[in-house]
Structure formats: C-alpha cells, structure tokens
Amino acid sequence: MANVSIREIRKSFGPVSIIKGVDVDIADGEFVILVGPSGCGKSTLLRMIAGLEDVTSGEIRIGDRLINDVPPKNRDIAMVFQSYALYPHMTVADNMAFSLKLKGAPKAEQQKRVGDAAASLGLTDLLDRYPRQLSGGQRQRVAMGRAIVRDPQVFLFDEPLSNLDAKLRVAMRAEIKELHQRLKTTTVYVTHDQIEAMTMADKIVVMHDGIVEQVGAPLELYDRPRNRFVAGFIGSPAMNFIDGTLSDAGLALPSGAVLALHHQPPAANGSKLTYGIRPEHLQLAPAGTPGTIPAVVAVIEPTGLDTTLIVKAEGGSLTVVLRERVTLRPGDAIALRPVPEQSHLFDEHGTRIATL
Amino acid sequence: MNTWLSPEEWTAVGISLKVAFTAMAASLLPGIAIAVALERGRFWGRAALDVLVHLPLVLPPVVVGYLLLLGFGKKGPIGSFLAENLGVVFSFRWTGAALACAIMGFPLLVRAIRLSLASVDRKLEDAAGTLGANPAWVFLVVTLPLIVPGILAGMVLSFAKAMGEFGATITFVSNIPGETQTLPTAIYTFIQIPGGEGGAMRLTIVSILISIGALSASEWMARRVRRRLSTR
Numbered sequence: 001m002a003n004v005s006i007r008e009i010r011k012s013f014g015p016v017s018i019i020k021g022v023d024v025d026i027a028d029g030e031f032v033i034l035v036g037p038s039g040c041g042k043s044t045l046l047r048m049i050a051g052l053e054d055v056t057s058g059e060i061r062i063g064d065r066l067i068n069d070v071p072p073k074n075r076d077i078a079m080v081f082q083s084y085a086l087y088p089h090m091t092v093a094d095n096m097a098f099s100l101k102l103k104g105a106p107k108a109e110q111q112k113r114v115g116d117a118a119a120s121l122g123l124t125d126l127l128d129r130y131p132r133q134l135s136g137g138q139r140q141r142v143a144m145g146r147a148i149v150r151d152p153q154v155f156l157f158d159e160p161l162s163n164l165d166a167k168l169r170v171a172m173r174a175e176i177k178e179l180h181q182r183l184k185t186t187t188v189y190v191t192h193d194q195i196e197a198m199t200m201a202d203k204i205v206v207m208h209d210g211i212v213e214q215v216g217a218p219l220e221l222y223d224r225p226r227n228r229f230v231a232g233f234i235g236s237p238a239m240n241f242i243d244g245t246l247s248d249a250g251l252a253l254p255s256g257a258v259l260a261l262h263h264q265p266p267a268a269n270g271s272k273l274t275y276g277i278r279p280e281h282l283q284l285a286p287a288g289t290p291g292t293i294p295a296v297v298a299v300i301e302p303t304g305l306d307t308t309l310i311v312k313a314e315g316g317s318l319t320v321v322l323r324e325r326v327t328l329r330p331g332d333a334i335a336l337r338p339v340p341e342q343s344h345l346f347d348e349h350g351t352r353i354a355t356l
Numbered sequence: 357m358n359t360w361l362s363p364e365e366w367t368a369v370g371i372s373l374k375v376a377f378t379a380m381a382a383s384l385l386p387g388i389a390i391a392v393a394l395e396r397g398r399f400w401g402r403a404a405l406d407v408l409v410h411l412p413l414v415l416p417p418v419v420v421g422y423l424l425l426l427g428f429g430k431k432g433p434i435g436s437f438l439a440e441n442l443g444v445v446f447s448f449r450w451t452g453a454a455l456a457c458a459i460m461g462f463p464l465l466v467r468a469i470r471l472s473l474a475s476v477d478r479k480l481e482d483a484a485g486t487l488g489a490n491p492a493w494v495f496l497v498v499t500l501p502l503i504v505p506g507i508l509a510g511m512v513l514s515f516a517k518a519m520g521e522f523g524a525t526i527t528f529v530s531n532i533p534g535e536t537q538t539l540p541t542a543i544y545t546f547i548q549i550p551g552g553e554g555g556a557m558r559l560t561i562v563s564i565l566i567s568i569g570a571l572s573a574s575e576w577m578a579r580r581v582r583r584r585l586s587t588r
Contacts, residue, residue, distance in 0.1 A: 072485035
C-alpha cells in the first residue's frame with residue numbers, strides 16, 4: 001500500500017488543455033473518488049496515474065517513487081474498467097490469474113490466490129466459465145477479482161458501475177466499499193455519479209473543466225460547498241439557486257419581490273448574489289407567513305420514503321423534499337420557510353461567501 | 357480421378373496450390389507487422405507505406421509483373437543480388453509466381469488484419485499493461501488472439517487472390533508447364549488451342565471447387581473463433 005501524490009498535473013492533447021494544474025494528495029489506504037461531469041478530466045487523470053496517458057507536466061508519485069515515466073506494468077497498480085475489459089478468450093480463472101501468470105508464479109500459488117479472491121467475491125462456481133457466459137454483475141466481480149489477485153499498491157476504478165442496472169449498482173457500491181474496508185488498499189475511483197461519490201468515498205475530489213473545484217469528506221462538501229458548482233453538483237435533487245441583488249431588506253429578485261435573509265451577508269448593498277438552499281431545507285408553512293417564500297405547486301413526486309415537490313416561486317422553479325406525505329395538488333398556493341443556518345450565498349463569481 | 361484430369365492438368369493444379377499456399381504463408385508475418393504498423397504506428401512515412409502496400413490493388417497486374425521482372429529478374433538489382441548471395445532465383449520459377457501472388461494479395465491481407473485491429477477494444481490492452489504485461493506480451497497474449505478472425509479472413513483473401521492471379525504471374529515468370537503454369541495460365545493456354553475447351557472447363561471446375569473449399573473452411577474457422585471471442 002502507498003500514498004499517491006499528484007502535483008501540478010497538466011495534460012494537453014495538442015492545443016486542447018484537458019487538465020489544467022491539479023493537486024491531489026491521497027493518503028495510504030484512503031478511498032478517494034474523483035467526480036465531475038463528463039469532460040472534466042477525471043478519467044484522463046486516472047489514466048495518467050495508471051500510466052495509460054502521458055503526463056504533459058507536473059509530478060505523480062506513488063509512495064516516494066516518481067512514476068511520470070514508469071510504464072504501467074511497473075507502477076504496481078490494478079485498474080478496473082467500465083467495460084470490465086475481461087479477456088473473452090480466457091476463462092474466469094485465467095482472467096483472474098493473468099497478473100500471476102505474467103509474474104511466472106507457481107501453479108499452486110496461482111490457484112490459491114485466485115481461489116481466495118473468487119471465494120471472497122462469490123465467484124467460485126464460475127471459475128471455468130467464459131466472460132460471455134456471465135451477467136454484468138458477475139463480470140464486474142471478475143474484473144475486481146483480477147485486480148485483487150494482482151495485490152497492487154493502488155486500485156484504480158474507472159466508472160466501474162456505470163454499465164450496471166440501478167439495483168445492481170447499489171449492491172455493488174456496498175460490495176466495493178466493504179472490499180476496501182477489508183483490504184485497506186489505497187483506491188482512486190472515478191465516477192460521474194455524485195451519489196456513488198457521497199456513499200463510498202473517504203474523500204471526494206470534485207473536478208470541473210480540468211481543475212479541482214473542491215476536495216473534502218462527503219458531508220463537508222455537502223454542508224460547506226466552496227462554490228456554486230460544487231453546491232449544485234453534490235446533492236440530489238440539486239440545490240435550489242435564486243439570483244438577486246443585495247438590498248437592506250434582503251435579496252431583491254428581478255421580479256421585484258424580496259427574499260428576506262436571516263443575517264446581513266458580508267457583501268455591499270447592490271452586489272449581485274445567488275441564494276442557494278437544498279431541497280430538504282425548505283419547509284412547508286401556512287401561506288402568507290412572514291419570512292417565507294410564496295410558491296405554487298407544479299409537480300408532486302411521492303417516492304414513499306419522501307415527497308419531492310417542484311414549485312414555481314418568484315425566483316424561478318424550486319425543488320422541495322419533504323419527509324412527510326402531503327395532500328397537496330398541483331396549483332395549490334403554499335409558502336416555504338428556509339431552515340435557518342442552511343442557506344448559502346454565492347457571489348457573482350460563484351464563490352460561497354456566507355451560510356445563513 | 358486420374359482419368360478425369362490429365363497429368364499436365366494435375367501438375368497445373370498442384371503448382372497453383374503450392375504457389376497459393378506459399379504466397380499466403382510467406383506474406384502472413386509481414387502482413388501482420390505492416391497492418392500493426394499502419395493501424396497503430398505513428399511514424400514518418402506512414403502514409404507513403406500505406407500507398408505502397410495498396411498499389412497492387414489499383415495498378416494493372418501487368419505493371420506489377422513488369423516491375424517484378426525489372427527488380428527481381430536475373431539482371432534486376434534485387435534478383436541478381438539474391439541469386440549471387442543466397443542462391444535464390446525468382447524469375448521463371450514457381451517461387452517467382454509465389455512472389456507475384458504474395459504481392460498482389462498483400463493489400464487484401466493487410467486490410468483484413470487492419471480492420472480487425474481497429475475493432476479491438478483498447479481497454480483490453482490497457483488492462484493487460486496495468487496487470488504487469490509489457491507491450492510485446494500484450495500483443496501476443498491479448499491482441500493477437502483477438503484479431504485471429506481478421507487474420508483468417510486475410511489469409512483466405514490472399515490465398516484466393518493467389519489462386520486467381522494471372523497478369524503479374526504471366527508477365528514475371530511466364531507460363532511454363534510444370535514450373536510456372538498455374539490454373540489460370542493453364543486455362544488461358546487451353547482456350548488458345550483448338551480443342552482445348554474440355555481441359556479449360558475441367559480446370560475451371562477444379563478452380564471453383566478449390567475456391568468454395570477455401571471459403572467454407574475459413575467460414576467454419578471464423579465462426580468457431582468468433583464464438584470463442586464473443587462477449588455476449
């Protein structure tokens with residue numbers, strides 16, 4: 001096991017700059033998730049750690065070793081791909097034993113280590129099968145087994161669950177997390193799914209347009225997003241944003257309505273600000289209550305566990321998540337009270353300047 | 357069967373098969389190497405190599421045969437060098453016919469292998485690298501097995517082209533019964549002489565049978581391989 005340190009990494013394909021100076025520190029044994037929308041550079045960064053892409057500038061270290069120019073085979077990593085990348089002409093056992101065969105490990109050792117990994121992943125009965133005879137979830141397990149057998153210093157996962165259906169994805173999420181808790185191998189995991197990031201990571205690296213927007217523990221990012229991008233990206237349904245101008249009375253919306261603020265934010269009157277509040281931090285209040293946001297119900301989505309409302313308010317459309325079941329109907333006039341201490345203000349550059 | 361084909365006709369069939377198998381076998385390794393270079397390589401002169409490999413496809417076969425005669429003939433620079441130093445003679449020998457056929461079939465072989473190389477999932481090769489394989493091993497253990505269908509297809513095309521090759525062969529090594537007379541040139545000879553229609557027809561049927569045999573064999577092998585390589 002080892003730590004991974006990424007310093008001022010840049011990557012360009014010709015004139016196109018994909019990664020624009022990224023620093024990430026991954027501690028020994030940590031589970032770090034690189035998350036961001038497609039095209040943010042997260043997969044490219046992972047492939048650079050794997051040695052599958054050249055580094056344009058900057059340094060990548062595994063342990064104390066600078067690996068910029070080390071070929072993938074000598075980096076002591078194992079990567080799990082979205083498409084699983086299993087060898088169709090090899091059985092499950094041969095796929096899993098691939099790295100041991102390359103090392104020339106004795107047959108007995110190969111069998112033992114493949115057998116152990118297969119047992120831990122529930123693949124024992126499938127060892128003689130070919131990948132085409134497996135379901136998606138089983139193939140995913142074989143890909144993980146092949147990585148486990150390699151016993152690397154670092155596991156790299158490139159969107160490993162994206163090809164699975166929703167139910168299997170949830171199950172595999174827990175399995176991967178449990179696997180990490182058991183093996184404690186340093187892991188770098190790439191996904192575009194912020195739920196995966198939130199549920200699995202020790203530390204999340206949010207990337208956007210080739211830069212790191214914020215690094216932190218899942219709940220830290222959720223509660224204290226550094227900017228509007230992170231605030232909107234982390235959390236589902238996404239945070240509500242209302243744009244306005246700061247005045248003595250509160251945040252003046254373009255429609256002329258005023259959104260009352262609990263505290264005076266650290267900004268001058270006349271500043272263009274964005275008010276952000278998560279769907280679960282809006283509570284129903286009797287219509288007309290002072291300090292509330294008037295709104296009209298547009299869509300009601302009951303999930304059983306909670307109820308999602310999409311409502312039309314002065315600042316635009318808002319999403320509200322209520323734990324309780326409601327008897328509202330589309331068109332009903334309601335009022336929403338923001339939970340104190342849970343609303344954020346972002347300046348015109350998108351930086352969070354206050355949480356009220 | 358002996359009564360059906362004359363000894364001369366059997367000889368032409370034998371030479372044709374020998375020439376076609378030799379052409380196919382000799383061009384296989386260079387074909388794979390060039391296909392890999394053209395599909396994966398980034399080097400100076402790649403476009404020129406691509407054109408050169410494809411030229412036999414578009415040039416009149418007679419032109420290829422004449423160029424071979426100039427280069428590999430007894431007095432040609434390459435031909436005289438090989439004859440003096442290695443004792444290898446191409447002109448007016450069956451080996452020359454094989455050389456001509458190999459060159460004419462080469463673009464077909466290379467194209468078929470390139471197509472299957474292009475369809476190889478690069479992630480499979482990437483994964484092998486991260487699992488500790490060096491590039492040569494990745495090619496041998498991962499890439500090569502995956503492109504077997506393309507190699508088989510290319511071999512059949514190369515073989516079929518060699519069985520049918522006429523222009524380059526007759527220009528380079530002429531039409532010498534027992535040495536360079538292949539099925540097509542024998543058929544050509546038969547239809548030049550009065551009363552040769554029977555021989556021409558017999559060899560035509562043989563030619564059709566060999567082609568069907570080659571196609572079926574390759575289809576059968578390709579189907580087996582495809583089933584083994586399928587991911588579904």
